[in-house]
Amino acid sequence: GQQLNQSPQSMFIQEGEDVSMNCTSSSIFNTWLWYKQDPGEGPVLLIALYKAGELTSNGRLTAQFGITRKDSFLNISASIPSDVGIYFCAGRRSTGTASKLTFGTGTRLQVTL
Amino acid sequence: GAVVSQHPSRVICKSGTSVKIECRSLDFQATTMFWYRQFPKQSLMLMATSNEGSKATYEQGVEKDKFLINHASLTLSTLTVTSAHPEDSSFYICSANGFSGTGLETQYFGPGTRLLVL
Numbered sequence: 001g002q003q004l005n006q007s008p009q010s011m012f013i014q015e016g017e018d019v020s021m022n023c024t025s026s027s028i029f030n031t032w033l034w035y036k037q038d039p040g041e042g043p044v045l046l047i048a049l050y051k052a053g054e055l056t057s058n059g060r061l062t063a064q065f066g067i068t069r070k071d072s073f074l075n076i077s078a079s080i081p082s083d084v085g086i087y088f089c090a091g092r093r094s095t096g097t098a099s100k101l102t103f104g105t106g107t108r109l110q111v112t113l
Numbered sequence: 114g115a116v117v118s119q120h121p122s123r124v125i126c127k128s129g130t131s132v133k134i135e136c137r138s139l140d141f142q143a144t145t146m147f148w149y150r151q152f153p154k155q156s157l158m159l160m161a162t163s164n165e166g167s168k169a170t171y172e173q174g175v176e177k178d179k180f181l182i183n184h185a186s187l188t189l190s191t192l193t194v195t196s197a198h199p200e201d202s203s204f205y206i207c208s209a210n211g212f213s214g215t216g217l218e219t220q221y222f223g224p225g226t227r228l229l230v231l
Contacts, residue, residue, distance in 0.1 A: 003156055021206050031219075032221060033220065035222070040204075040225070040227065041224055041225060042117075042119075042208070042222035042223050042225045043157070043222045043225045044222070045219060045220075045221065045222075048217060048219045050217060077170075078127050088156060088157070090220075092220075095218060099210070100147065100159060100162060101147075101159070101208075101220055103156045103157045103158075104156065105156050106155075
């Protein structure tokens, strides 16, 4: 199935640094979601974006829905060790309870002290 | 946010046996649930959409006779892996669309079920 392109694939950063990752698609999505997955667990929703151009924050996390509706980025400020994990973007084309998600390839984040 | 649970969290079975995984929406009703499979170091791949009271919709390449889905109530969907083989070993995750605290619709995931077929 289709996957969204996420970059970078992985990153090692030092505690306190800011992190930026993005997600791109060749087609339009009407909703963008960002999830974090810890090893052996299901994805946990971080931020949901519903309008093109929307910029939303959740604590140290900020995400934006691209104007073209084909991309989104996630920023993490002042990273801490518990930010370690895999971050996935996901796009949804339609609304309604039966609407499916298309997932990105994931960005693996490792934070060193 | 909405809560989705899965049971069991991990299961080990012999090749040729069948395994049932349950997915429940705990504090909301879900007419639609989704089943994903995730192999190590890979992203989530949608297997099927589970519809309450009707047949599931399977993604291309997913065998419907091997992965039986039953969505008998608004809070429970089950995935049965029939005649499991070692290549079916994977992390199976379910999800459901619910509403956030702001009233906007989003998708919530269960904690996943680790299946190991020997």
